[in-house]
Amino acid sequence: MKKRSNIDMVLDMVEAFLKGNISRLDFQLDFPHEVQQRYQKMAREDEEFARLIDDRLVEDGVYKGERLSDEAFRRHIRKQFLDVVDISDEGFL
Secondary structure, eight states: OOOOOHHHHHHHHHHHHHTTSSOHHHHHHHHHHHHHHHHHHHHHHOHHHHHHIIIIIIIIIIITTTTSOHHHHHHHHHHHHHHHHHHHHHOOO
């Protein structure tokens, strides 16, 4: 069985939240912690992608969306997530 990357694991956590499988409270508490715990391993897998996840999904995502309503927060995280996916699909400059 192929070992899953740390990057895939944190992105799966975002997808689980967007699908409604993780509550907002759990996501807001657990996601930044999970990224912090896995950051060094993620950076070894792909340093630019790890930085992008931290910048877009933690700093500009979870932390900047704290005062939004639940639905606005979900839309905000979805936008940040799609930006991360689009940038990684296009490649880093």
